[in-house]
Amino acid sequence: MNFFHFLLQNHDQVVELTVEHLWLVGVSTLLAVLIGIPLGILSAHRPVWNKPVLGTANIIQTIPSLALFGFLLPVPWLGDRADRLAILALTLYALLPVIRNTYTGIRGVDPAVVEAGRGMGLTGRQLLFQVELPLALSVILSGVRVAVVVSVGLATIAAAIGAGGLGEFIFRGLAMVNNQLILAGAIPAAILALSADFGLGWLERRLRPR
Amino acid sequence: MPSPDAPVIEFREVSYALPSGQQLLSGLNLQVQRGETLVLLGRSGSGKTTTLKLINRLLTPSGGEVRVNGAPTTTSDVIRLRRSIGYVIQDVGLFPHFTVERNIGIVPRIEGWTAERVHRRCEELLQMVGLEAKLASRYPHQLSGGQRQRVGVARALAADPAILLMDEPFGALDALTRDELQRQFLALQQRLNKTVVFVTHDLREALRLGSRIALMEAGRLVTILPPNDFVRSNDPLVAAYMNCFSNGLDSSANRGAR
Numbered sequence: 001m002n003f004f005h006f007l008l009q010n011h012d013q014v015v016e017l018t019v020e021h022l023w024l025v026g027v028s029t030l031l032a033v034l035i036g037i038p039l040g041i042l043s044a045h046r047p048v049w050n051k052p053v054l055g056t057a058n059i060i061q062t063i064p065s066l067a068l069f070g071f072l073l074p075v076p077w078l079g080d081r082a083d084r085l086a087i088l089a090l091t092l093y094a095l096l097p098v099i100r101n102t103y104t105g106i107r108g109v110d111p112a113v114v115e116a117g118r119g120m121g122l123t124g125r126q127l128l129f130q131v132e133l134p135l136a137l138s139v140i141l142s143g144v145r146v147a148v149v150v151s152v153g154l155a156t157i158a159a160a161i162g163a164g165g166l167g168e169f170i171f172r173g174l175a176m177v178n179n180q181l182i183l184a185g186a187i188p189a190a191i192l193a194l195s196a197d198f199g200l201g202w203l204e205r206r207l208r209p210r
Numbered sequence: 211m212p213s214p215d216a217p218v219i220e221f222r223e224v225s226y227a228l229p230s231g232q233q234l235l236s237g238l239n240l241q242v243q244r245g246e247t248l249v250l251l252g253r254s255g256s257g258k259t260t261t262l263k264l265i266n267r268l269l270t271p272s273g274g275e276v277r278v279n280g281a282p283t284t285t286s287d288v289i290r291l292r293r294s295i296g297y298v299i300q301d302v303g304l305f306p307h308f309t310v311e312r313n314i315g316i317v318p319r320i321e322g323w324t325a326e327r328v329h330r331r332c333e334e335l336l337q338m339v340g341l342e343a344k345l346a347s348r349y350p351h352q353l354s355g356g357q358r359q360r361v362g363v364a365r366a367l368a369a370d371p372a373i374l375l376m377d378e379p380f381g382a383l384d385a386l387t388r389d390e391l392q393r394q395f396l397a398l399q400q401r402l403n404k405t406v407v408f409v410t411h412d413l414r415e416a417l418r419l420g421s422r423i424a425l426m427e428a429g430r431l432v433t434i435l436p437p438n439d440f441v442r443s444n445d446p447l448v449a450a451y452m453n454c455f456s457n458g459l460d461s462s463a464n465r466g467a468r
Contacts, residue, residue, distance in 0.1 A: 110301075112299060113305060114303075115299060115303055116299060119268055120316065120365070121292030121294075126320060130305075130316075
């Protein structure tokens with residue numbers, strides 16, 4: 001039985017696990033964006049927050065993923081459902097690129113533009129939403145892109161704690177010493193990562209200010 | 211209400227120090243009258259730009275007070291204050307993601323003008339600063355340096371502020387373009403009669419544009435004189451300035467004679 005044969009025969013399950021995978025990556029990326037962008041703005045505007053915020057995100061990044069999944073397992077509400085736990089862990093990993101790029105993007109806005117805006121009487125909020133964020137958008141987006149690509153890979157490990165996703169195939173394949181099973185998980189995951197990379201990269205170029 | 215001949219901008223014993231303690235400005239007393247162009251002249255680091263930024267409260271004085279239309283800047287609403295003052299800087303600072311028209315119209319727009327009125331105002335301003343109407347839909351990166359600075363001036367004038375602050379607005383331009391913009395500034399000023407504070411280190415520009423020239427050195431005001439008295443002043447610092455200016459003229463004349 002060749003590989004494509006296997007995919008065809010099990011396409012229901014491939015689709016199901018892909019959807020689960022997308023769910024884990026999508027929700028965690030969304031959370032990371034919702035938390036990371038405000039934190040990035042905070043550290044760009046208030047230099048005292050810069051070190052603690054980026055430092056914490058950096059430290060989280062250094063925790064081995066399997067260990068983080070393991071650490072979080074006994075936490076009461078989280079441990080009840082594996083996908084919650086996986087989403088939290090993936091969110092934590094996605095935070096660093098989002099925060100760092102938001103910080104870099106906002107700090108990278110031409111100081112003359114910011115000064116002109118302040119001098120004309122834009123409020124902090126107007127300056128942020130009409131000037132800084134639009135001009136930083138492509139840099140922020142490239143952080144999101146990195147976060148998504150990393151998450152797609154990391155999410156395969158979430159299967160180790162029973163959170164589902166394409167990692168199911170991979171772990172099952174490992175246990176059964178079945179390369180086709182491993183590929184059935186790895187190839188769709190790679191395709192997901194590549195298309196996210198391509199799609200977000202395209203959007204990023206479209207939004208780059210001239 | 212301040213009387214009509216009260217100074218529009220007034221510095222009273224103003225000092226400014228950085229958080230590190232470095233004193234950038236001390237004991238500054240200065241009055242700017244309605245409709246005049248006061249030029250702040252001085253070398254880099256003399257405190258000209260600091261003085262300018264104290265007027266629209268991009269900086270807050272560490273001592274003394276700055277009054278605009280009779281009210282201390284520290285007690286007035288800073289956003290209102292800034293919107294009532296036009297601000298032009300050397301690097302222009304046009305919003306790169308906005309078209310020329312959106313750049314010019316930003317203050318009117320956030321002040322709640324109708325789109326139609328903003329549009330008409332932009333057309334009027336483009337004409338006023340000598341730019342073609344078709345440039346309205348361009349982006350800043352598609353303009354030349356001189357055009358960009360004209361848009362910067364138009365943007366500062368958009369909501370018709372009575373006060374205009376200009377920080378070396380023509381400093382980065384080539385000599386010909388600078389000359390053209392200076393000439394236009396004079397024509398515009400004659401027509402609009404704004405109260406202008408203009409920062410420059412170029413004596414020629416100061417003499418040409420200023421109704422009075424305030425010479426600054428090391429955070430202090432040396433003297434304030436009208437251009438005619440300035441060129442005749444015996445003050446050693448003024449004389450030093452005049453000297454290096456005429457040296458330039460002499461040497462070029464000599465080279466031309468040879």
